[in-house]
Amino acid sequence: MNEASRGAWGWVAAFALLVSIGFSWRLLPSRALPESGREVRERPGLLAAVSRRPEFAFGFRNVLADVAWLEGVQVAGNRKMTRWDYDRLYELLDGVSNFDPKFEIPYLLGGLVLGESPDHAQKALEVFERGKKEYPADWRFPFYMGFTYYFSLGDAVAGGRATAEAARLPGSPAYLPGLASRMLSEAREPEVALSLLASIVRQESDPARRAVLSRRIREVTVERDLQALERAVETYREKMGTVPRDLSDLVRAGILPGIPEEPNGGRYLVEPGGKVRSDRVSQRLRVFQKK
Amino acid sequence: MLRRIFSIAANTFRETIRNKILYAILAFALFVIGMTFFLADLSVGDFARIIADVGLASIHIFGVIMAVFLGITLVSNEVERKTIYILLSKPVRRFEFIFGKTLGLSVTLLLTTLAMATVLFLVHFSYRYGGRAEVGIFIASAGIYMELVLLTCLASLFSTFTTPVLSAIFTLSLFLVGHLTKYLYVLGDQSKVEAVRWASRFIFYLLPNLENFNWKNEVAYGGLKSFSILGWAAGYLVAYAACVLCLSCLLFARKDFK
Numbered sequence: 001m002n003e004a005s006r007g008a009w010g011w012v013a014a015f016a017l018l019v020s021i022g023f024s025w026r027l028l029p030s031r032a033l034p035e036s037g038r039e040v041r042e043r044p045g046l047l048a049a050v051s052r053r054p055e056f057a058f059g060f061r062n063v064l065a066d067v068a069w070l071e072g073v074q075v076a077g078n079r080k081m082t083r084w085d086y087d088r089l090y091e092l093l094d095g096v097s098n099f100d101p102k103f104e105i106p107y108l109l110g111g112l113v114l115g116e117s118p119d120h121a122q123k124a125l126e127v128f129e130r131g132k133k134e135y136p137a138d139w140r141f142p143f144y145m146g147f148t149y150y151f152s153l154g155d156a157v158a159g160g161r162a163t164a165e166a167a168r169l170p171g172s173p174a175y176l177p178g179l180a181s182r183m184l185s186e187a188r189e190p191e192v193a194l195s196l197l198a199s200i201v202r203q204e205s206d207p208a209r210r211a212v213l214s215r216r217i218r219e220v221t222v223e224r225d226l227q228a229l230e231r232a233v234e235t236y237r238e239k240m241g242t243v244p245r246d247l248s249d250l251v252r253a254g255i256l257p258g259i260p261e262e263p264n265g266g267r268y269l270v271e272p273g274g275k276v277r278s279d280r281v282s283q284r285l286r287v288f289q290k291k
Numbered sequence: 292m293l294r295r296i297f298s299i300a301a302n303t304f305r306e307t308i309r310n311k312i313l314y315a316i317l318a319f320a321l322f323v324i325g326m327t328f329f330l331a332d333l334s335v336g337d338f339a340r341i342i343a344d345v346g347l348a349s350i351h352i353f354g355v356i357m358a359v360f361l362g363i364t365l366v367s368n369e370v371e372r373k374t375i376y377i378l379l380s381k382p383v384r385r386f387e388f389i390f391g392k393t394l395g396l397s398v399t400l401l402l403t404t405l406a407m408a409t410v411l412f413l414v415h416f417s418y419r420y421g422g423r424a425e426v427g428i429f430i431a432s433a434g435i436y437m438e439l440v441l442l443t444c445l446a447s448l449f450s451t452f453t454t455p456v457l458s459a460i461f462t463l464s465l466f467l468v469g470h471l472t473k474y475l476y477v478l479g480d481q482s483k484v485e486a487v488r489w490a491s492r493f494i495f496y497l498l499p500n501l502e503n504f505n506w507k508n509e510v511a512y513g514g515l516k517s518f519s520i521l522g523w524a525a526g527y528l529v530a531y532a533a534c535v536l537c538l539s540c541l542l543f544a545r546k547d548f549k
Contacts, residue, residue, distance in 0.1 A: 058470040059505045063348035066341050070333050102512055105336035 047071075051095035065100035068092045072106060076113045086120040089113060090127070097130050104138075107131025111144055121152035139172035150183060160184035164196040177213060181220050190224035218263040222278050225260045229268055229276040232256050243274040295383055296391040303395025307361050308402070316360075317403050320353035324411050328418060339421040340511055343428060346411035347507045351435050354404055355466055358439040361399070362446025363458035365392045366543070386540035393447050393536060400439045408432035427510035433521070434504040437528045441499055442466060444535040451543045469501030503527050 047068055050056050057064050072092035075085050093110040096103055107127055115124035125148055132141035143166035150159030160183030167176035177200045184193035197220060201213045232250045237243055239253065247270050250256045262268055266280030307313060327345045331338040366389075369375040378388060412428045445465055449458035472495050479491020503524050 055471055055474040058467055059351065059502065059507070060348050062344040062507050062511050066334075066344045070330075070341070073333060073335050076335075100508070100511075102508075103337070103340075105334075109335055 048091055048095050051098040054099050057099060061099045065096045065103050068095040068099065069103065069106050072096065072110055076110065081113075081117070083117070083119065086114060086117045086123075090120065090123045093127050097127075101130070101134050104131065104135060107134075108140060108144065111148070115144070115148040115152045118152050121148050124148050124152070137169060139166040139169035139176070142166035142169070143172070143176065146180070146183070156183050156187035157189060160187050160189065160193070164192070167196065167200060174212070178216050181216055185220055185223040188227060190220050190227065193220045194224065219281065221263045222281050223284065225262070225268065226276050226278065226284065228260070229256075229270075230274070233270060233274050233276060237274060243272065244270055246270065247276070292384075292387060295387045296394065299378075299383070299388060299391025300394035300398065303365070303392050304398045307396055307399040310361065313357060313361065313399070313403070316353055316357055317406065320349055320407055321410050323349045323353075324407060324414060327411075328414050331418060331420075337421075339415060339418055339423065339425075342411070342415050342418055342422075343425060343510060344507065346407075346414065347428065347431050347435070347510065350404060350407045350411065350432055351438075351507075353407070354400065354435055354439045355442060355463075357403060358396075358400055358442040359446055359459055359462045359466070361396055362443045363450050363455045363462065365396060365443075365447045366450040367455050367458070385544045389447060389451070389536060389539050389543055393443055396443050396447075397440050400443065401436060404432055404436045404439065425510070427506075430521070431506045431510040434506045434524065437524060438469075438501050438504040441501070441504075441528055441532055441535075444532045444539070445499070448535050448539040448542070451539050451546065465499060466501065469499040470505070472498050472500045473502055499531060500527075 047064065050064065051068065054061055054064075069092070072089055075089045075092065078085050089110060093106055093114070096106045096110075107130060111124045111127040111131065114120045114127060125145055128141050128145045128148070132138075132145070135141060142162045146159045146162035146164075146166060148159075149155045149162055153159075160180050163176060163180035163183055166172055167180050177197055181193035181197055184190065184196070194217065197213055197217045201210060201217065229247065229250070232255045233244060235255050236250055236253055239255075244250055244253075247259050247268055251258060259268060262278050262280060264278070264280040266278050268276055268278055270276050324346045327342045327349075330345060331341040334341045366375075369378065375388075379385065408429055411432075412425065415425050415428060416422055442462060442465075446458055446462045449461045453461070475491055475498075476495040479488050479495070482488050482491070506520070
């Protein structure tokens with residue numbers, strides 16, 4: 001092939017490429033462009049099928065777990081997550097944990113995203129539960145479970161219990177016992193909160209943290225007493241048809257054996273509406289305080 | 292004898308290392324491994340893990356392609372080009388030919404695996420989020436290399452008695468089966484019939500267990516717990532490869548080239 005004919009072939013190739021670009025440009029509007037593939041409702045497909053029998057990954061389990069996770073990240077990154085997106089995310093997370101049960105991040109992040117949807121909160125809890133099984137010493141799993149119970153399902157009891165479990169695990173942040181006790185107090189389970197705090201105080205060697213925890217024990221004790229006194233006031237109201245003028249009326253009416261001692265050295269007082277308060281504590285123990 | 296085996300091995304090495312297809316596969320493999328640097332950015336958390344996983348999977352896949360497609364032509368090429376007649380007319384015994392050919396290709400695969408593992412190591416090391424010098428990449432690559440050597444032996448076995456296309460099909464089938472044999476063992480153990488249990492165990496030990504060389508998962512989670520597994524795997528490779536090569540020699544010795 002001489003120089004001239006080589007040059008001719010090159011020009012023909014360039015011309016053919018230009019023609020093909022013209023055809024491609026003409027065809028572009030006739031085909032719907034998927035918006036990052038979002039509206040394409042993909043079926044779980046081969047990846048999910050293989051994940052149910054991970055032996056058929058033929059030695060590529062880790063990389064298939066990565067593929068499922070990367071796809072999960074794309075689904076979770078959608079600005080407006082639909083119900084279908086959450087379902088798809090759950091399927092992908094399921095696939096990830098089947099391929100590689102030790103892959104930690106998908107449990108944590110995937111579970112948190114799933115938990116945003118109240119309809120998928122139970123599935124988020126399933127994801128966290130699986131992660132907890134693989135990493136029983138990691139406080140983040142019960143903590144996120146508590147978060148999901150409390151915020152997505154509105155279950156302060158389960159939320160408090162899960163957070164309390166997280167607070168007992170090594171490496172958990174210092175604020176967790178306090179948070180758990182607030183949730184449990186709000187859930188009218190101050191006794192559980194007190195036993196949690198007592199067990200953590202026993203393990204705590206740092207004097208500053210012990211002091212904070214002791215203060216929290218006093219706050220929970222006040223909350224426990226206030227709840228008991230308010231129940232007694234309610235019983236008094238049902239019995240006498242009126243609110244007691246003083247808490248000692250409850251003892252005189254035989255409803256309470258005695259008035260509990262305010263742990264901060266103060267007194268419990270009953271308000272005209274029947275609300276009971278401590279003269280030393282201005283706010284009740286809640287996760288969120290009303291401003 | 293050793294001198295003859297080494298000279299055949301050296302010749303095979305020179306021949307395979309000049310193969311353009313090998314370079315095309317290697318270049319593509321290196322490109323894919325390099326691309327993991329950007330792929331990891333798609334993840335949320337555990338970025339470096341994505342590099343290690345995808346990179347090792349690339350080494351594995353492209354290594355298998357090289358081993359199979361070079362392995363199946365080990366003997367058949369010599370027959371096609373009729374160079375086998377010249378070789379065997381010299382004082383070279385047939386088993387020396389098989390051993391030398393397999394050894395030569397194994398050296399080529401060692402170099403290509405090492406090249407891919409080094410590039411992956413560098414990509415992993417230079418990654419800005421959590422990149423580190425992960426020696427585990429070389430350990431997992433050593434496992435992959437052992438698997439490739441075994442596949443080369445199997446490919447050379449098949450190439451002694453059948454066509455290259457069938458050799459490729461047989462070798463790739465054994466590659467797939469080799470990663471499933473544990474499943475066969477577990478399934479057989481679930482049977483209530485004693486004979487089925489023994490039969491499944493027999494087939495389990497008869498077939499190559501390529502999962503013995505799969506340490507990718509260990510690398511993803513901070514290295515091997517015990518290095519003795521490497522020794523056991525190497526022992527398994529030597530024994531199984533010896534068995535396959537002996538079988539190849541047996542079949543090759545009975546082959547009539549007239």
